[in-house]
Amino acid sequence: MGKKFNELVPKSKSKFYNVRCPDCGNMQIIFSHASTSVHCFVCGKLLASPTGGEARIEAKKVGEFG
Ligand SMILES: [Zn+2]
Known part of the structure; x- marks a missing residue:
């Protein structure tokens, strides 16, 4: 185990999505x-x-933002 691990930093930048409900068209932030x-x-x-x-x-x- 002389291997150097690449530090995989998961990109967990949180943000918000603006989505449209496919059934009723309501716009909502998730x-x-x-x-x-x-x-x-x-x-x-x-x-x-x-x-x-x-x-x-x-x-x-x-859309997305944040
Ligand atoms: Zn809906």
Whole structure:
């Protein structure tokens, strides 16, 4: 084990996504590293699910910031 490990620093810069609900068109802000499922405020559709890292966005991203 004389190998030098490359220090893989995971890019965990958190940000916010602006998404549009595919079902009702509601625009909503989602934290990129949401640790719980995020549902549409209006119709309850699942918009993002937690993965342990960056959340999987299930809706259409229309922007990001942060
Ligand atoms: Zn909706």
